[in-house]
Amino acid sequence: MKNSVVMVTGGAGFVGSHLVETLLANNNEVYVFDVVPIEKANNLKEVRNHEKLHYFVGDLRKQEDIQAFWQEDATAIYHLASVVGINHYIDDPLKLVDIVVIGTRHILAEAAKSNTKVIFTSTSEVYGKNPEVPWAEDGDRVLGPTYVDRWSYSTGKAVCEHMLYGMYKQSGLPFVIVRFFNVYGPRQSPNFVVSQSINKVLRDEQPLLYDDGKMTRCFTYVDDIVKGLILAAVTEEAVGEAINLGNSVEVTVKDVIETVLSTAQSDIGYKQFITSEEYGKQYEDIIRRIPKVDKAEEILGWKSEIQLEEGISKTIGWAKANPWWVGKSLDEVAEVK
Template sequence: MAKVIVTGGRGFLGSHLVEHLTATGDEVITFDTDRHTDHPSPEGDRFVSGDVREKEQLAKVITDGVDTVYHLAAVVGVDNYLGRPLDVIDVNVVGTRNVLELAGEVGAKVVFASTSEVYGKNPDVPWREDAERVLGPTTADRWGYASSKALAEHYVFAFMRQYGVRASIIRYFNLYGPRQRPAFLVSRSLHRALRGIAPVVYDQGKQTRSFTYIEDAVQATALVGRSSVADGECFNIGGSEEISIRSVIELIIESTGLEADIADLDTGVSFGSAYQDLNRRVPDASKARSLLGWSATTPLQEGIERTTEWARSSPWWLARPDRAPE
């Protein structure tokens, strides 16, 4: 049994990871703010309220005897990129440095949750872990998230090389599944469809993505945390199927039985110049397959159907506000 800390453990990915780790026998301490009040508290974990930007608060949980810190705390989502850009940057940069410093002091391994956003708009897909980063202007808040996550990755590699901290980096590609707040493509579209409201696409929905069901992502995260072969490595964690955004919403309409047309909006009108969209986002996940034996196994249609079934039985989730702009 390992003693582990999960920062951001009451968020979407974090709550699922905490459930998995406690179920498999780890002693889990969840560290998060009090913002996430509707995610479950898995039996066996211990919750500590705090902010990763405050090192003295983190120091209460990252102590001697901790084996692994899963650092998932982040401010995510387009609504937050535009509405809380400073929080987005500070949580990623300041919070990650605090985690690394404290983990180094007690000899704990760090698993840092990064994002496919770090690749920016590199047109050469699928992206390998060593692919070039191609970003837009600093006037677009969308790139603040990508840049802050990339700087946090630089911190991780720097602490590994300069101080010998054990760490791994995971770049997730378009996670979805039960409990995700309705501000992302699958969750928001499903949230709308189940309330009889037409889902939205931007710019005809021709953009393509690869999606990863939450259970697959959790399995990969636990593997990285428990495997010494993952130390010092960065992994793309994502599905291999590339699909257009419009096609994803059509699957959601089929799953929910909605009788309504898709609402087609313009990105520039809805978000302004502070946001830029990407045409394609596709991972090369062969490294995770070869080193960890992991690959995404949940087909998108199955994942959407499972999420739809969960959502139908979760009135508290359907009552949540739809945050994304139109």
């Protein structure tokens, strides 16, 4: 996708900012839509004044903002803007519906007018707690009851996937769904296991170990994710498909915290966080979350290349060089949303 016009929603966010930097480095005209004003978008500090960056402040919940932003000649829109992080959707499940479901509906309405390819960022959460791992893209969705707020995110993203399949069948709107598995790396908000542990250790605080820490995840470094996103946009065979983007190595959350402690050469240990005491019945954890990765390899020629130790080491190196991020508390992050 060299020298073309592309749109990115959520470009001031963690994954979005890395994507924007790469798209600019590849000589694209990049139009970013985000609710955060550019002067507050620390994640885009390095490229803020880039001549090919066109930044638009708007809210996905307002159709008129999206209309004002829309670039008819764009080759694709990468739709990343979303409510992200379990604390946010437990705090305000209605906001999740407004931003994820109604916001995406607004994006699709504009995309349909100009027949613009939509790269939709979905999540491993759509598989819910399906015990049959690894999860292939056509695997079942196994969810808990609706009074458990955590399933609202999975359901919201799945509704968006349904809208995309529907519009593709009815009017041929081109799309690719990418389902990310636990992305981590520089600039991530410090409320996910890798970023929270690094942030706390560098502040001389104990990282939180959720329950027994035996749940497993497949952590995927942000640079790998950006490569996968761009391949999804430029690969013709990917149109009309949902594709997992995830590392295939399964590790326990406890192992991750221990890797952070040893890489940062810290002996501070960890603090127990009992989810049933903090969240009550609103919380339900997923024991194992593992992607099947063959489809990404076959269609996109993509494979996650950066393994956890290397990714954690890179992220710690970046965090030490960026005191603004280390000083960022969870409360400040919550305020932005």
